[in-house]
Amino acid sequence: MIRQYQEPTPLRLQTRAGFFPPARPAKLKRFFARTHAGRALVECVMRAGGRALLWSFNARPQQTAQAAKAEWERILSGIGLDPRPMEGSGTEACATCFSRCSLELKAGDTSTCDAVMSINDEMLARLGARMVIAERLTEPHATRCVVRVAAKPRVLGGERELWCDDATAEGHFDRASGFYDFLMGYFEVPANNLALRSLRLPAGACVVELGVGTGLALRSLLKRAPEGTRFVAVDRSRRMIEKARQRIARPEWAARAEFVRADAVATGLASESFDCVFSSFLLDQFDLDKRLATLGEARRLLRTGGVGCFVVMDGVPAGTLDRVMTRLYNAGYARWNPIWKALFAGYAPHCRPICLAESLRASGFTESRRLRAHIAGFPVAIFHVVRT
Secondary structure (H helix, E strand, O other), rough: OOOOOOOOOOOOOOOOOOOOOOOOHHHHHHHHEEEEEEEHHHHHHHHHHHHHHHHHHHOOOOOOOOHHHHHHHHHHHHHOOOEEEEOOOOOOEEEEOOOOOOOOOOOOHHHHHHHHHHHHHHHHHHHEEEEEEEEEEOOOOOEEEEEEEEEEOOOOOOOOOOHHHHHHHHHHHHHHOOOOHHHHHHHHHHHHHHHHHOOOOOOOOEOOOOOOOOHHHHHHHHOOOOOOEEEEEEOOOOOHHHHHHHHOOOOOHOOOEEEEEEOHHHHHHHHOOOEEEEEOHHHHHHOOOHHHHHHHHHHEEEEEEEEEEEEEEEEEOOOOHEEEEEHHHHOOOOOOHHHHHOOOOOOOOOOOEEHEEEEHHOOEEEEEEEEEEEEEEEEEEEEEEOOO
């Protein structure tokens, strides 16, 4: 007897709650593209894929960014992609343009784009260069994706390399502005308070804070400063500035503070117009070149004899336990990013321990006092300096 063939019934999983149909591709796509956990998983897979591609194409670290770019493009061509020099790039040899998005991402899918492009970030980092996304197809009205291959940022011995560029970091802080205080900000308060207690401001002083963030330190400054002290708060994140403005909404505070949205290396403020520069957990987010540029801007803003106070994670702690904690932080820096991003809306820590004393001397500051504190058990250095 010949039986008529019937399509098999889709497998269903039986639990106490009943039956669940198999996951549909559309639902999986939404999970990976629209949830923080899904994007974190995509990033893990992409970075592993980048390492696998390097191994399969027998790629080796290169001495220059140009050589790293050529090796990277060799791999992309080998897997069927078509990178090509950006039209009209002139002398900028390290620019590659993709005219289409193979994943059909739409405008606004920037976080998903970051997760997917991490495969290129992983390859270029291991080849001895750095990926900078200059233009994205996920931006409104964009017609191309432009990836620039830059040289690795300079760091001092013992410092970890930064894991993302400035534009990506700005997006992270914008997204984290609503919960940053609970994640990081409140842990920074003890170190900031110690720094502010030892800061002496004359009556009528003008103070500029570089990297105001959510305004926790600015509020403490307003409480402690003498009457008549004026403040200018600088940050490049629009949403962080909005949060800080809300924090000091009391009329007597708001009247004494002005907000400027700008990069710390180019504030646009008048030279020698401030008596004090304050910065908390900002310089440890920069590579050496930008750190020196920021300190140069701080020196330009200060009057002769003006003071500065810089709070950073300590790259050269004194005690044995502190040195162990610094090594532990460096060991986990960037490696745990997928977990951080899955839990905290795509945000992961940017600060890492740095060696600031040498940069201060090179920028024309004289160190007058150094204090030590901790943030969640990790050592922090507080530098009080004078502009010479």
